[in-house]
Amino acid sequence: MEKQSCDLLIIGAGSAGLSLAAGASQMGADVVLLEAHEMGGDCLNYGCVPSKALLASGHVAHAQSHAAAYGVRNQTAEVDYAAAQDHVQNVIDTIAPVDSQERFEGLGVRVIRAAGRFVGPTEVEAGGTRIAARRIVVATGSRPLVPPIEGLGAVPYLTNETLWALREQPQHLIVIGGGPIGIEMAQAHRRLGSRVTVLEAKRALGREDPEAAGLVLDRLRREGVEILEETGANRVRQEGDHIVVETRNGQISGSHLLVAVGRRPNVEGLNLEAAGIETSNAGIHVDTSLRTTNSKVYAIGDVAGQGQFTHLAGYHASVILRSLLFALPSRTRSAHIPRATYTDPEIAQVGLTEAEARAQYGTTLEVARFDYSHNDRAIATRQAEGFIKVMVVRGRPVGATIAGPQAGELIATWSLALANRLKMSQIAAMVAPYPTFAELNKRVAGAYFSPRLFDNTIVKRVVRLVQRWIP
Secondary structure (H helix, E strand, O other): OEEEEEEEEEEOOOHHHHHHHHHHHHOOOOEEEEOOOOOOHHHHHOOHHHHHHHHHHHHHHHHHOOOHHHOOOOOOOOOOHHHHHHHHHHHHHHHHHHHOHHHHHHOOOEEEOOOEEEEEOOEEEEOOEEEEEEEEEEOOOEEEOOOOOEOHHHOOOEOOOOHHHOOOOOOEEEEEOOOHHHHHHHHHHHHOOOEEEEEOOOOOOOOOOHHHHHHHHHHHHHOOOEEEOOOOEEEEEEEOOEEEEEEOOEEEEEOEEEEOOOEEEOOOOOOHHHHOOOEEOOEEOOOOOOEOOOOOEEEOHHHHOOOOOHHHHHHHHHHHHHHHHHOOOOOOOOOOOOEEEOOOOEEEEEEOOHHHHHHHHHHHEEEEEEEHHHOHHHHHOOOOOOEEEEEEEOOEEEEEEEEEOOHHHHHHHHHHHHHOOOOHHHHHOOOOOOOOOOHHHHHHHHHHHHHHHHOOHHHHHHHHHHHHHOO
């Protein structure tokens, strides 16, 4: 067996592993990167990138049939589902070189296309190679969770990993799971012409602010998506060329079934016990510096059990670079990590929701709000449905919720604010170009100060007094 040694061994070439490998190698570390499957991991090949590409196809189709409000005759879109999937693959292929083995080898990274397995606290076997490393980072990501539904294993079902190989448009797509993945794919397929039914055992988009989730779900229902909440799937069976899902409220029959109930960390096969690394259902146990129970091993990204977002994976990589390369202390923070669901309209959240903030801060909490209906750009583009609200404690934001067009873009301002403990006055001092959606962030900060300025009798008295005395 070939033996190698390195400063840093990274297991997994998804978003977290690639970000870390690029940074560490370019700053002089000797890096080995293991990947048994696709370079780029879930985000590039099965998750963020393809889903947003298919949503874009659905957006174009929807726009053609809803153009009259802009003075353009409505037309029924002629959808070529296979061509839409070709578009998805083209987007993946366009981005793939950035994540390719060739690029990373060009950066000086030794890439081994094999699965890694611990054989000791600081040694890993991959293929026919044993690697001894000063530090090891597990970045193996996550995969779709397949729930134990009776009969599911006997029917052809889709996940976000297999959906992109589908060439035949679903006549009736049944989606089990009303989280972000399920809801995004429900809207995309409905706009492309499929009938869609979503089954959610609890509340659809249940993690989100109820008002924000309601705005999105109402839009989907108006577009024809059937969303059945408090309706879990009890049993699945095949009947001819249809799949039947039995629930406590009856049965649903469709042509295709998409399972989107969440994700589970990829820890199987790593032989973590050999390295003294502890795990739970959420993933690998880590401390605030992302160290595992083996002080020589870190875990980052989805497998660390702190969230399943590409941008969080990149943040994790940036945090541990400090300690891996410079032996400096580093700690993760979570308050400024945003999330977004890319439906139309979008939902974005950073920090505490209103309910969470009220539970934590009680009567010291103030909620500032501004509606899209008062934003001139939103009115001009007929996208005036939505709102932004910011949870404020003693002049500083502790959370922001946005539901509306470009929410995923707008939330970045509030991530910046939470990351740097900015005050609402600093957001209010911003000048945004007119007319833009970005003005919403400034205007909601203004809404926080308006009662203090315009409904304040002391301010009015001072103004009157000054007006009497100025020449």
